[in-house]
Amino acid sequence: MIEALLELIAPHHCYECQEIGSALCDSCKYNIGSDAFSGCIVCGKPCRNGVCRSCKTYYEAAYCVGERSDTLRQLVDDLKFERQKSAAVSLASLLSSVTPIFPAGTAIVPVPTISSHVRLRGYDQVKLTAKSFAQMKTGCEYYPALARNTKTVQRGASKSVRRKQAKEAFLCRRRLSGDRLYVIIDDVVTTGSTIEYAAKCLYDAGARNIAVAVISRQPMKK
Ligand SMILES: [Zn+2]
Numbered sequence: 001m002i003e004a005l006l007e008l009i010a011p012h013h014c015y016e017c018q019e020i021g022s023a024l025c026d027s028c029k030y031n032i033g034s035d036a037f038s039g040c041i042v043c044g045k046p047c048r049n050g051v052c053r054s055c056k057t058y059y060e061a062a063y064c065v066g067e068r069s070d071t072l073r074q075l076v077d078d079l080k081f082e083r084q085k086s087a088a089v090s091l092a093s094l095l096s097s098v099t100p101i102f103p104a105g106t107a108i109v110p111v112p113t114i115s116s117h118v119r120l121r122g123y124d125q126v127k128l129t130a131k132s133f134a135q136m137k138t139g140c141e142y143y144p145a146l147a148r149n150t151k152t153v154q155r156g157a158s159k160s161v162r163r164k165q166a167k168e169a170f171l172c173r174r175r176l177s178g179d180r181l182y183v184i185i186d187d188v189v190t191t192g193s194t195i196e197y198a199a200k201c202l203y204d205a206g207a208r209n210i211a212v213a214v215i216s217r218q219p220m221k222k
């Protein structure tokens with residue numbers, strides 16, 4: 001309640017240019033959106049659909065706003081750790097500007113956040129972004145088909161540990177349609193294993209048209 005009031009009263013400054021108004025002003029939104037990341041979201045190699053042939057698994061296309069740097073990193077981090085819910089709307093509209101028009105009936109599926117993190121923050125930042133995104137994309141439906149299976153924590157874990165944890169991370173309790181497009185939403189991609197297993201989970205439940213849309217890419221340091 002108090003938080004909602006504060007959001008109304010406190011003026012927002014654009015993360016990029018400091019102009020008063022929204023968390024991200026229109027011209028900065030345009031600049032970031034038109035500079036979208038265009039390589040493979042997993043390995044970074046140049047390719048056409050956002051995922052190269054050697055990284056392609058259960059999804060056919062991937063969209064990404066950009067590398068996790070500067071403004072994008074601040075927006076993602078603030079939404080995650082600083083309770084800046086309004087950042088979700090800015091992130092959703094960035095995601096909207098780097099994705100094509102989807103077929104009518106497309107399902108927007110958030111990767112669910114680990115439940116201990118949701119309790120800590122009081123909300124699931126990926127779901128907030130996905131909900132807002134679904135409202136912006138004509139004919140799309142917010143469709144939270146995935147649930148978390150375990151309470152694993154990924155931050156800081158080694159690559160092999162992360163892969164193993166991600167494998168068992170999701171459940172899909174609904175039967176999905178082979179004709180419908182499912183677009184998986186996540187905030188940060190590092191190894192790509194989380195979205196890979198999220199996509200496999202949808203595939204196992206019957207989905208055959210799967211795409212991925214993520215805010216940012218943060219490759220593992222070598
Ligand atoms: Zn600006």
Ligand SMILES: [Zn+2]
Pocket residue numbers: 040041042043044045051052053054055056
């Ligand atoms: Zn690749």
